[in-house]
Amino acid sequence: MSFIYDFSSATQAIDQWLKANLSPTGAFVAELALVGLTILLAYAVIGLYLVYAERKVCAFMQNRVGPNRVGKWGLLQTMADLIKLLMKELIPIRKSDKLLFNVAPYLVIIASFLGIAAIPFAKGLHAIDFNIGVFYIMAVSSIGVIGILLAGWSSNSKYSLIGAMRSGAQVVSYELSVGLALLSVVIFSGSMQLSTIVESQANGWWILKGHLPAMISFVIFLIASTAEINRGPFDLAEAESELTAGFHTEYSGIRFAFFFLAEYMNMFIVAAMAATVFLGGWMPFHLGNLEAFNRVMDFIPPVVWFFGKTIFIIYLIMWFKWTFPRLRIDQLLTLEWKYLLPLNLLNTVVIAFLVLMGWYFK
Numbered sequence: 001m002s003f004i005y006d007f008s009s010a011t012q013a014i015d016q017w018l019k020a021n022l023s024p025t026g027a028f029v030a031e032l033a034l035v036g037l038t039i040l041l042a043y044a045v046i047g048l049y050l051v052y053a054e055r056k057v058c059a060f061m062q063n064r065v066g067p068n069r070v071g072k073w074g075l076l077q078t079m080a081d082l083i084k085l086l087m088k089e090l091i092p093i094r095k096s097d098k099l100l101f102n103v104a105p106y107l108v109i110i111a112s113f114l115g116i117a118a119i120p121f122a123k124g125l126h127a128i129d130f131n132i133g134v135f136y137i138m139a140v141s142s143i144g145v146i147g148i149l150l151a152g153w154s155s156n157s158k159y160s161l162i163g164a165m166r167s168g169a170q171v172v173s174y175e176l177s178v179g180l181a182l183l184s185v186v187i188f189s190g191s192m193q194l195s196t197i198v199e200s201q202a203n204g205w206w207i208l209k210g211h212l213p214a215m216i217s218f219v220i221f222l223i224a225s226t227a228e229i230n231r232g233p234f235d236l237a238e239a240e241s242e243l244t245a246g247f248h249t250e251y252s253g254i255r256f257a258f259f260f261l262a263e264y265m266n267m268f269i270v271a272a273m274a275a276t277v278f279l280g281g282w283m284p285f286h287l288g289n290l291e292a293f294n295r296v297m298d299f300i301p302p303v304v305w306f307f308g309k310t311i312f313i314i315y316l317i318m319w320f321k322w323t324f325p326r327l328r329i330d331q332l333l334t335l336e337w338k339y340l341l342p343l344n345l346l347n348t349v350v351i352a353f354l355v356l357m358g359w360y361f362k
Helices: 009-023 024-062 077-088 098-116 132-139 143-154 157-188 193-200 211-228 252-277 291-299 301-321 329-357
Strands: none
Touching: 009 024, 009 291, 024 077, 024 098, 024 252, 024 301, 077 143, 098 132, 098 143, 098 252, 132 143, 132 157, 132 193, 132 252, 143 157, 143 252, 157 193, 157 211, 157 252, 193 252, 211 252, 211 329, 252 301, 252 329
16 A cells, blocks of 8 residues: 655654754754654644533533634633633642642643654654554553542542542553453554554454454443543542542642643543554555545545544543443442453453454454
8 A cells, every 4th residue: 555645754854954954962852842842732732622622512412502702613712711720820738748739730741741642643743653552552641640649649638539549449440441452453463563553454444354352342442441531421530529629629720720631631642542543543444445445545634534533532432421420439340340351351362362263354
């Protein structure tokens, strides 16, 4: 398959120009700064407009209009909210552990920054292409829960502490199912490198090539990852009716904004991983030997394919939140340990057998 849109040549041209005009160290630092600024800008734009999308989807589900005053169709509403949060006073909490209280929001947001760096947006448009990309994403996503636990403990508030403990139990539990669901595609593709996993889907996405077991893994991944990022109906850590705002009850201003933004960026990372691993990432949709159809699909830019699939997954996650009632903590843990995890283990064994026998579309 020939790729019409390949960003490798553009990134290599920038690399060669910097090396020709700067010292090796200067070129390296300049490249790091360029990548960092690009990710920072993308982070801010995606995060802000996911908040807007959440409010619009919520309004649609509840037969309301949603934000419609600030800017055309309310598009600038989240920008106004951000300015408001930046101007708010950072309220000091008496008897809190000030160092950990201040560090916690940064840990949460750094974890999501580390995650987004490994996502392949298109061919050649990839900040870090580790050969253990799936493992790396799993590892860095676990850092966020440390920030949540620190926030709950250091706030010196019972609401915050209970919310943090719930979140810790929830994330540790559901990480197992997320990891096993991703492992199913690692078995199919024979690689943990995200770019290799995407390229292995050039002739069909794994959700289709992997038969029923791949579809089961995809559904389990959606449920488990929704729980891991504390989204409804698994938002026990922020249950407003019981815990006011959970682990970030005592936070205000920009610190609260960090927690709020990190939640939406974690949702984006989860959706991007689902799109990359199960739905082909930036790969177009191809149908067997239908050359004309496949050529038309190739003309659609890979970035459009990637974001289209990611937005579809995000919509599903938002749909879950505004459709299902919140679970109790015992129901949440029962779902994982008694149902999802055993099913996932069995499904992984079936997938390993299918791959061993070669009974899947290659």
